[in-house]
Amino acid sequence: MQKPPLIWLTTLVFAITFLVSVIGVPWYGLTHGFSTTLVVAMIATIGFAGISITAGYHRLWAHKTYDAHWSLRILFALGGALAVQNSALHWSSDHREHHKHVDDNDKDPYSAKRGFWYSHIGWMLREYHASRYSNYDNCKDLQNDPVVMWQHRNYLTLTLLTTFGWPVALGLMVGDIWGAVLLVGFARLVINHHTTFFINSLAHMWGKQTYTDRNTARDNGWLAFLTFGEGYHNYHHIFSADYRNGIRWWHYDPTKWLIRSCSWLGLTSNLKRTNGFQVEKARLEMQFKALRNEGGISCETTMERLQHEYDVLIAKLRQYYQVRKQFLDARAKTIAEQMHMPTLNELQKQVEDLRQAFREHRHQFRELVNASLRKPSEQLN
Ligand SMILES: [Zn+2]
Ligand SMILES: [Zn+2]
Known part of the structure; x- marks a missing residue:
């Protein structure tokens, strides 16, 4: 041409x-x-x-x-x-x-x-x-x-x-x-x-x-x-x-x-930022995709279990960001109206607990992935 x-x-x-x-x-x-x-x-x-x-x-x-x-x-x-x-x-x-x-x-x-x-x-x-x-x-x-x-x-x-x-x-x-x-x-x-x-x-x-x-x-x-x-x-x-x-x-x-x-x-x-849930979800999706593509896990049961754990992890992530948003909205409102402090404290505690739970679950998920890659049949039976 x-x-x-x-x-x-x-x-x-x-x-x-x-x-x-x-x-x-x-x-x-x-x-x-x-x-x-x-x-x-x-x-x-x-x-x-x-x-x-x-x-x-x-x-x-x-x-x-x-x-x-x-x-x-x-x-x-x-x-x-x-x-x-x-x-x-x-x-x-x-x-x-x-x-x-x-x-x-x-x-x-x-x-x-x-x-x-x-x-x-x-x-x-x-x-x-x-x-x-x-x-x-x-x-x-x-x-x-x-x-x-x-x-x-x-x-x-x-x-x-x-x-x-x-x-x-x-x-x-x-x-x-x-x-x-x-x-x-x-x-x-x-x-x-x-x-x-x-x-x-x-x-x-x-x-x-x-x-x-x-x-x-x-x-x-x-x-x-x-x-x-x-x-x-x-x-x-x-x-x-x-x-x-x-x-x-x-x-x-x-x-x-x-x-x-x-x-x-x-x-x-008007500085625009992407919602943290979208970012973290995209990153986890790519990590999980890489794991599937690596081909190190041949056992179907293991793969099913990993898929299940991954779905739970994403659900936890979504829940964390939802409650976090509720908390941030409530905090903005509380500051504006100077009231409802107990509700705000309760929400803040929930956010912290959920973040902790998400991090622990992500850690467990990574351990599970590593274990399945090392000994696919033994670890998960
Ligand atoms: Zn560009
Ligand atoms: Zn480009």
């Missing part, structure tokens, strides 16, 4: 910035050296452009996982232009198609099933999806956001101003224009580009399928470190309405931390 025509401008931008970064930047570093100020400025610029994509383009605009004050939206629009990844409207349109048709080689703009090169960068180099951008009708909501539309109309000007204007201005300030253009202009852009592109390529290939195996998305802590927290991509694909990607406190997700901290300042609001 003949490939669609090359998009020369995009291809040249990627090729030139890459070549200058791998040849020109080390050469300048060895012959002239880079000042600490420039290195710090490069890291800060990577952070600003990168997080504008993850917190702004991705979690705010493409997925609507929270609301943001106009001042923050303007910052994200500027940082997004600096990241050189097209306008927020265009980016979100692609990304919504990616979620809707994930892994479909024809409809997913960067389907990982078409290989690393295609999902990483190849999809942008040719006219694969040109027909889709006539009216951005999958982003009607974003067309009502004046900041999104302002950035879309002025994308080229904003991109040129930020990507060239900032390094040149910095270079004038520190007295090293070439150093600033090479490090904060070229190298910074290439790092921003490829770390974001890893989310479409590597985050669909390398890591664990913690919550679902219905698509190729993976959870990977290393990738989270390189992508401002977007490496928990398996979680993200199943619960994409959640403003978090890394949901545990030890998960590296600076994008989540930024959104949350901004909510304390009144800059973000």
Whole structure:
């Protein structure tokens, strides 16, 4: 099959910035050296452009996982232009198609099933999806956001101003224009580009399928470190309405931390989170599925018993979250009306007991699984 025509401008931008970064930047570093100020400025610029994509383009605009004050939206629009990844409207349109048709080689703009090169960068180099951008009708909501539309109309000007204007201005300030253009202009852009592109390529290939195996998305802590927290991509694909990607406190997700901290300042609001029951249930389902697929348990009675224990575990989990919700609602009401303290205390005790019971049952279930894998016939007869 003949490939669609090359998009020369995009291809040249990627090729030139890459070549200058791998040849020109080390050469300048060895012959002239880079000042600490420039290195710090490069890291800060990577952070600003990168997080504008993850917190702004991705979690705010493409997925609507929270609301943001106009001042923050303007910052994200500027940082997004600096990241050189097209306008927020265009980016979100692609990304919504990616979620809707994930892994479909024809409809997913960067389907990982078409290989690393295609999902990483190849999809942008040719006219694969040109027909889709006539009216951005999958982003009607974003067309009502004046900041999104302002950035879309002025994308080229904003991109040129930020990507060239900032390094040149910095270079004038520190007295090293070439150093600033090479490090904060070229190298910074290439790092921003490829770390974001890893989310479409590597985050669909390398890591664990913690919550679902219905698509190729993976959870990977290393990738989270390189992508401002977007490496928990398996979680993200199943619960994409959640403003978090890394949901545990030890998960590296600076994008989540930024959104949350901004909510304390009144800059973000309406932060959406997935119900804990759904998350835990998806995780247990995958664990049980892996156990069945391992094939280590051949005895049918054992399998039946495990299935029964698993069903009980899910029922306990559901009960725990139901009572927990009752408790949280009652607590909110009690605080508002300052009454019914005994009911609240009783509910709190129930929640604690149920959580304890669920944890004990989960522990027993795991023991049972391990025992059945070791000695399938002896242990359960
Ligand atoms: Zn997404
Ligand atoms: Zn994805």
